[in-house]
Amino acid sequence: MINKRVVADLVAAYKKGFNEWWGSESHKLQALKEFTENWDLSSDDFVGMYDKATASADRLLPADKSFPGGMISCMARMNRERTVEAFTVLYDEGKPLAERIDNFKNCLDRLLSHFAVDNPNWVLHYKESQSFTAWLFLRYPSKYYLYQQEHAADFAAWLGSNLRMTSSSRGADLAAVYAFFDELNAILREDAELVELNRQLLAKWGLPDDNLHTITWDLSCWFARSGYRASMTCCTC
Numbered sequence: 001m002i003n004k005r006v007v008a009d010l011v012a013a014y015k016k017g018f019n020e021w022w023g024s025e026s027h028k029l030q031a032l033k034e035f036t037e038n039w040d041l042s043s044d045d046f047v048g049m050y051d052k053a054t055a056s057a058d059r060l061l062p063a064d065k066s067f068p069g070g071m072i073s074c075m076a077r078m079n080r081e082r083t084v085e086a087f088t089v090l091y092d093e094g095k096p097l098a099e100r101i102d103n104f105k106n107c108l109d110r111l112l113s114h115f116a117v118d119n120p121n122w123v124l125h126y127k128e129s130q131s132f133t134a135w136l137f138l139r140y141p142s143k144y145y146l147y148q149q150e151h152a153a154d155f156a157a158w159l160g161s162n163l164r165m166t167s168s169s170r171g172a173d174l175a176a177v178y179a180f181f182d183e184l185n186a187i188l189r190e191d192a193e194l195v196e197l198n199r200q201l202l203a204k205w206g207l208p209d210d211n212l213h214t215i216t217w218d219l220s221c222w223f224a225r226s227g228y229r230a231s232m233t234c235c236t237c
Contacts, residue, residue, distance in 0.1 A: 003160035031057040098171030145217040155220040
């Protein structure tokens with residue numbers, strides 16, 4: 001159970017430096033805007049479409065962008081149909097999330113196994129849980145969150161959650177992480193000032209309402225990098 005008092009204190013500090021923080025984190029919104037405007041799974045030129053849609057998403061998609069030329073682009077050049085099928089599976093909102101994530105990973109593993117014949121050192125392992133959640137967030141920003149395990153673990157513990165964060169990309173594990181963020185999101189949406197700040201931020205980028213989902217996962221990044229925890233620990237000494 002998340003401690004609401006701890007959340008309130010954290011959000012109060014977050015709001016004080018909101019504009020300055022987002023001035024340095026604009027790549028997240030740029031990536032979201034470009035994906036929203038360019039994603040088209042039916043495109044005949046899937047590689048060109050994908051590269052354009054994710055042009056600013058390097059920092060959000062480490063498992064993809066760590067590959068020379070981009071993992072997905074390389075796979076699509078090798079087998080467009082199977083690559084499109086993988087994303088069709090991931091984005092099928094009519095099926096359970098955990099099942100879709102596992103099937104998506106299996107699709108990529110099969111593609112990679114064929115591609116690795118000529119590139120035996122290329123393996124799907126580097127921060128794949130973040131990339132999987134990034135693809136979901138970029139496609140449905142009002143429903144999903146981006147999960148960065150190295151940030152979220154300490155963040156969840158600070159908020160009083162007993163969730164054990166995982167580096168696993170198993171569907172069931174990531175679904176549990178989403179449940180944590182959903183609980184936090186419900187608390188955050190009670191803050192009218194934060195909701196308005198979010199509305200203004202998205203409007204500036206021409207983005208639709210996202211039910212405060214971007215800010216929900218962004219708080220874990222801010223917590224990790226802002227020095228907030230150190231300042232609070234100092235104040236209690």
